[in-house]
Amino acid sequence: MGDAVARLLAANAAFYRAFAAGDMEAMTTLWSARRPVACVHPGWPALRGRKLVLESWQVILRSPPPVTFADAEATLWGDLAMVLCRENVDGTTLVASNLFAREREDWRMVHHQATPLTATPAEGAVPTVSVH
């Protein structure tokens, strides 16, 4: 379990390294080739399927914005897992859900969605609940 979480968080870190470096080869390897995949970039319509998802990253990685991540937290559901983290993309803070599927010892990305943290809440007021 500990190893699985460490490998999951390493896969998430590798995703942001590939993103920041504009490394399309690494990004291609990171995304699962065996499972259905999807991606929701902020403001974009949902992209379903490896072809569309990788095409979208090709567009983005042509001129990758400065991107960092923080506060990565793992949630495991067996062979599917999620890393929630904050992204800083060119000065904008976003909240990202990164889903990974276990393939042998590796975790491959199957879904990514990022939402600007400062977007006007459309589902309700800013939470009165604590997140800590």
Added chain:
Amino acid sequence: MGDAVARLLAANAAFYRAFAAGDMEAMTTLWSARRPVACVHPGWPALRGRKLVLESWQVILRSPPPVTFADAEATLWGDLAMVLCRENVDGTTLVASNLFAREREDWRMVHHQATPLTATPAEGAVPTVSVH
């Protein structure tokens, strides 16, 4: 498989019925009580854990906005599955990823994230790729 997809889409529809009706009891039942859950409302920080997630829905469902959904598409990864759909929340169009875990014959929600479709893309330009 066909039945699983039908039940998955029915669970997704039930989520929006509970949302629109401000039905906290139905919303509480919809969310998994057995698996780790999380939720990213648009503009909000990530909420992890059933307590925080349900508290956030309690806040929202006190005065639920008019909400409808469309274009629901199912992605299955075994006992975890995702429904991607568009939400219309009080006139704002969002793209939602709704994750469900299979529990016996039911699908219970384990994650929800919604991103305004019209948000300024922070990860890249509006896609040149077709989504059809």
